[in-house]
Amino acid sequence: MPFFIIAGAVNAFLAVALGAFGAHALKEKLSEKYLAIWETAVQYQMFHAVALLVIGVLLSTSLLGPVSSLNWAGYLLLAGIIIFSGSLYVLSLTGIGVLGAITPIGGVAFLAGWVMLIVAVVKHTN
Template structure:
């Protein structure tokens, strides 16, 4: 699959899932979770949503620049996806009472987000 289509598709699906999870958290989990756990869930949801939009941006950028699988923009997409899985995924897990063994994964997800943004910044050609 070409990078443009891949990232727009993945970003759109993850964006839709983040809206669903946000509604689930606001309506179903509010009565079940503690304030701290609900705040953790909301943080996971916000980062998932923002980085889903970033994935769509990566797809549009790959299309605009005509870049393939070895481009910095494409690599940024992989880091954003890894960040969503590790950062948001581990926070969702912790908020819902999962074992704290995934706690150390959260900072790795944050690092993935940072690397993705820096790769995105350097993906523009110098013209």
């Protein structure tokens, strides 16, 4: 099953839906500060949803083959979406500032996922 293609498509769908929700339903309910935080969450979710799609395609073709680094990259990017974007969505809706301390954990997961993608490509080219 192409897990990362499905995960990427689901997250892209959610990013579009949550972006529209923020632009229409939350525009009058959130302050500019929290609306900007919401938009950041949507942007990062979409960027990394596309990356999940790419990883899924790379895993399902013979381009790089079954490289464990690609699996790690995908899982780390998915964790980053959940932790980074998820914490920002909740922060925007609740105003609970301590959630901002969780967000960098998701950012680190994003960074580690990108590094693992680089590792997968370097391993394949050597």
